[in-house]
Amino acid sequence: MKTSIATVSISGSLVEKLHACADAGFDGVEIFEPDLIASDHSPEEIRGLARRLGLSLDLYQPLRDIEGVDEATFTENLRRAAATFATAQRLGIGTVLVCSNVATATVDSVEHSAEQLRRLGDVAARYDVKVAFEALAWGRFVDDYRRAWRIVELADHPSVGVCLDSFHVLSRRHDPAAIEDIPADKIFYLQLADAPALSMDVLSWSRHHRLFPGEGDFDLATFVAHVLKTGFDGPLSLEVFNDTFRQTDPDRTAVHALRSLVWLKDKVADLPGVGRGASLTPVADAKPPVGFDFVELKAEDTSDVEILLEQLGFVPSGRHRTKPVSLWTSGDVRIVLNEHQARDLDPHVAAVGLQVPDADATSRRAADLMAPAAYRRTYAAEQALGGAVAPDGTEFFWVTAPPAGSPPPWVAEFENGLPPASDGLLRQVDHVNLAVPWQTSDEAVLFLTSVFGLSADAPTEVAGPSGLVRSQVMRTDDGSIRLPLNVAPQVLETADMPQHVAFACTDVVAVARAARARGLRFLAVPDNYYDYVAGRFGVDADTVAELRELDLLYDRSPDGTFVHFYTRTVGSVFFEFVQRVGDYDGYGTDNAPVRLAAQRVRSTG
CATH class of the missing domain: 3.10.180.10 (2,3-Dihydroxybiphenyl 1,2-Dioxygenase, domain 1)
Structure with missing residues (x-):
């Protein structure tokens, strides 16, 4: 199973981040839009660099505050989305992350959001791009992956699917078992992060305290197992917002991050109903010290x-x-x-x-x-x-x-x-x-x-x-x-x-x-x-x-x-x-x- 990491998870310039991820052994990366905006390299140059480094560019993110709005606002949102899709196309990226609306949503209706995502899918298709819709844990009306999936299901568009993010599911203590009800071909992307058990507002928790798998209190192995049981075969991708990792050496952090995914895959493979296969490379089994x-x-x-x-x-x-x-x-x-x-x-x-x-x-x-x-x-x-x-x-x-x-x-x-x-x-x-x-x-x-x-x-x-x-x-x-x-x-x-x-x-x-x-x-x-x-x-x-x-x-x-x-x-x-x-x-x-x-x-x- 391929490994990927969001460029927001480590420090440095975009070029430095790509080199660090490639040297560590990642298969691909998600491009965080602010990293590209701040870069002095064009999308085409970043695309070429990734190809030379052997990295796939798996996701461009995020596109915010799109659905659940009035018609006038949505018209402007479609213009903004088209510009984002064009950038993704220049990067050679086929999937764009769309977050549930937290700021401008005014219509609390799954049918209304689905209709707008269907029209967003039409625009995305013109750029040969797919939309991965994600329920943010602090979304105004959509803060549960099950509601996000219902909206995608109603949208019924080949270019619209869901993005599942472990933090947004587990921080709200939502039961991940219903993930198995989502068809694998509609899970367009998977993002993973661990976190300590904290009592604080979920936005601050997310922005400053995410961790790599194995460092926090989330049951990530079970979460991933639910996703894999659908038949999902996309990359396991890390999206970790953490103040420390944004300051430390990117080469070291990238190795640290990949180690966490190797460990996680090993834990998932040991769970009932999953098993080891080509997608879950085994790690040598060793008993704890005595x-x-x-x-x-x-x-x-x-x-x-x-x-x-x-x-x-x-x-x-x-x-x-x-x-x-x-x-x-x-x-x-x-x-x-x-x-x-x-x-x-x-x-x-x-x-x-x-x-x-x-x-x-x-x-x-x-x-x-x-x-x-x-x-x-x-x-x-x-x-x-x-x-x-x-x-x-x-x-x-x-x-x-x-x-x-x-x-x-x-x-x-x-x-x-x-x-x-x-x-x-x-x-x-x-x-x-x-x-x-x-x-x-x-x-x-x-x-x-x-x-x-x-x-x-x-x-x-x-x-x-x-x-x-x-x-x-x-x-x-x-x-x-x-x-x-x-x-x-x-x-x-x-x-x-x-x-x-x-x-x-x-x-x-x-x-x-x-x-x-x-x-x-x-x-x-x-x-x-x-x-x-x-x-x-x-x-x-x-x-x-x-x-x-x-x-x-x-x-x-x-x-x-x-x-x-x-x-x-x-x-x-x-x-x-x-x-x-x-x-x-x-x-x-x-x-x-x-x-x-x-x-x-x-x-x-």
């Missing part, structure tokens, strides 16, 4: 991190035999410290290792989804890891999960170390919190969803000293992988937003006492916080005193309790130790403002 394998911190000098790890009970378990890389362990938890090619870099989370059921399958899936490969120099006697680079630059690697109790094979490459520490207190990596730039946060969600099969929790906002921090957790269903993505307030650079690695403990109080005995400096928690804990949760005085003594934080939900502490920040990374009691499944979100304020006090002296 656990963390390692976390890598990179810096020119990792000695400060080594001191911190030693205070936390980790031991040095070897030096890599060919690279300036060391391994620190506690039980089955592995932290890799990398000083290779790290000049002028402060400590930061550079890579996350995952254990997956089948590493080769994950590698094939990542390649099918155009995930950029992560390169590491590997010698003959060393294990090559599958890897991809996330949108924020963090590298993700994966290995096939070894048998229970056995380390992965790559651990043997580290020599002359101590046996792993094992006091039974440290269980596993609980979560890795990554700071992502605002302009790649949506792309990061798609990357983790599509490549690794993670799901996105609802985003939350945390108040910090420098503004709101937006956080969204990507995770497996069983919680074995949790990756909170934090977007810093725009007044901060992403580098000023620390990352952290959280470890799950069986007894966080014992871990804290042992770490303090080894000289660990905890992140200081203000006394006011403990007064708040005592009042809010009714915690007894002895427990509050213990929390206060060890700078521990506390949270409770109906499912259980959560106790945790933070270390000081080294470079841009710090550690957290957590104990989940019962079925507590959160992250102590209400404690985050306390942590952010304490970190700001330390950073400002």
Whole structure:
């Protein structure tokens, strides 16, 4: 099935957009009229450029406020439409999008609108152009695709059909099942966009907050399945109005967009009654990760991190035999410290290792989804890891999960170390919190969803000293992988937003006492916080005193309790130790403002 994208979905001039779409691998594009108007290239030159780039020009849009008007207004509208059709003809485009009237409609009648669309079809036919009529979600009288189809059905003109747009259907919570009642040859075009679930006027929602498939809350796979069951075989086309994508690099955004369609086609093919075929190119199937394998911190000098790890009970378990890389362990938890090619870099989370059921399958899936490969120099006697680079630059690697109790094979490459520490207190990596730039946060969600099969929790906002921090957790269903993505307030650079690695403990109080005995400096928690804990949760005085003594934080939900502490920040990374009691499944979100304020006090002296 062909892929297409509206030029409004990415930044740049029209020529730059066409090059970006072609380089990414799209089959075609929709030309957004303002892009052509602002271009210094004639329609014929754009047509020729698209042909040289191997792009079809699939749609010219939009033609607004045509039907549902009085005769005098409609006469002027036909003149305006003829000029648009002439431009489409010069571009070599055979379909023009006509939106339902939002501004000048005065006649609320499907028969009246149908009669005017029939006459519009007569004009379109003279230019060898077809009209795809779309019900805008904020249309004055036509805001439902079912009403738009009824109007087209009554118009009964070979040059008049419908355009189905997922945003306009799903934002109004209209049931898409009736799409299957529309004959395939009357569905002239299909436009797709995802979006977050927001409570706001639908026009603003549409103009500023659309997303690529896989990044929002719409069930696009089911929507597309309804369309395909009609026999529709036109392109899957993206029309995404989004303030971020209009500012970011068009080449990167175009690849990001195409990845979303590849993912969507794969999801559609898995639905009952659809199936895979030539129109839905399969993506390699790979099961989600089953656990963390390692976390890598990179810096020119990792000695400060080594001191911190030693205070936390980790031991040095070897030096890599060919690279300036060391391994620190506690039980089955592995932290890799990398000083290779790290000049002028402060400590930061550079890579996350995952254990997956089948590493080769994950590698094939990542390649099918155009995930950029992560390169590491590997010698003959060393294990090559599958890897991809996330949108924020963090590298993700994966290995096939070894048998229970056995380390992965790559651990043997580290020599002359101590046996792993094992006091039974440290269980596993609980979560890795990554700071992502605002302009790649949506792309990061798609990357983790599509490549690794993670799901996105609802985003939350945390108040910090420098503004709101937006956080969204990507995770497996069983919680074995949790990756909170934090977007810093725009007044901060992403580098000023620390990352952290959280470890799950069986007894966080014992871990804290042992770490303090080894000289660990905890992140200081203000006394006011403990007064708040005592009042809010009714915690007894002895427990509050213990929390206060060890700078521990506390949270409770109906499912259980959560106790945790933070270390000081080294470079841009710090550690957290957590104990989940019962079925507590959160992250102590209400404690985050306390942590952010304490970190700001330390950073400002």
